[in-house]
Amino acid sequence: MKKEKISMDLKNSNLKVTPQRMAVLEALDSLKNHPTADKIKEYVIKNHPNVAVGTIYKTLETFFEKGLVKKVKTEKDVMRYDAILKKHHHLYCEDTEQIEDFFDDKLTKMLEEYFKKREIPNFQVKDLKLQIIGTFINKKSLNK
Amino acid sequence: MKKEKISMDLKNSNLKVTPQRMAVLEALDSLKNHPTADKIKEYVIKNHPNVAVGTIYKTLETFFEKGLVKKVKTEKDVMRYDAILKKHHHLYCEDTEQIEDFFDDKLTKMLEEYFKKREIPNFQVKDLKLQIIGTFINKKSLNK
DNA sequence: CTATTAAATAGGAATAATTCCTAATTAGGA
DNA sequence: TCCTAATTAGGAATTATTCCTATTTAATAG
Ligand SMILES: [Mn+2]
Ligand SMILES: [Mn+2]
Ligand SMILES: [Zn+2]
Ligand SMILES: [Zn+2]
Secondary structure, three states: OHHHHHHHHHHHOOOOOOHHHHHHHHHHHHOOOOOEHHHHHHHHHHHOOOOOHHHHHHHHHHHHHHOOOEEEOEOOOOOEEEOOOOOOEEEEEOOOOOEEEEOOHHHHHHHHHHHHHOOOOOEEEEEEEEEEEEEEOOHHHHOO | OHHHHHHHHHHHOOOOOOHHHHHHHHHHHHOOOOOEHHHHHHHHHHHOOOOOHHHHHHHHHHHHHHOOOEEEOEOOOOOEEEOOOOOOEEEEEOOOOOEEEEOOHHHHHHHHHHHHHOOOOOEEEEEEEEEEEEEEOOHHHHOO
């Protein structure tokens, strides 16, 4: 069962296991597409109607510090979170808010190799993420 | 003189040439490091003390629509702008807010080639930007 | 030049996202 | 079971941004 794993994640990060934190982790686990705090709040409140909004924000920030979630860089005034810790890149839709995961080990490796050789003066590279910007072509909307 | 070029930029975009717009373009031109709207406001107000804040935001959004500025993706709740239209990537400092430009045509070309071959189902790639995440090593702070 | 008018702006209120504050609760160890 | 530091609820406050509308203005035509 999943709850065991979740509470392990918390213990491993030296965080007390609380219902609020479990609820946020559950939300992160089931919400796809890089949810906002607001989406996470909605999900959490379905099962735990009296979790405070501030708690959700604080929890997300705590998780971020511990590396249990990542923040997804966007050009919008609203934060989005990513529970997928495996290295990956992102497809950004120019027309909608949609952000999709893009896994490509070959690409990741290519980039890493490139920066192994190519030193950047005064900068130590720790991570490389590609923003793949464009538009989704959902077959249906192709009939203009 | 520079003003000529700036007002040309505006005319070419079918935008009326106003002092406010000139001022924002001047600010963008001289502020480095991907300024926030707030930094731009400060700069503008030095020379034109009664430009309204809303005007600056609206102007920036207009410029964005016309492609005169770009928005820089960050994981902060504050927008940052980029007046450099030439294709480039960004160095993000993990510890500070610093974002530096990274020009590397070889890298850019490598990425473009890669995605020329590698089709992504249901997605049309229009732009590729690399987030190079790490820390700046300013020689001075190396003496711990 | 002057008149016309659609577009742009000032100034301030409103909204949205996030953070802060503090008294009450609670998880986890002794 | 008790203790205590950590966490939370609830709401106020803050920050960044957007919206509103009366007034001003840039551009164009006469
Ligand atoms: Mn905000
Ligand atoms: Mn905001
Ligand atoms: Zn992702
Ligand atoms: Zn840049």
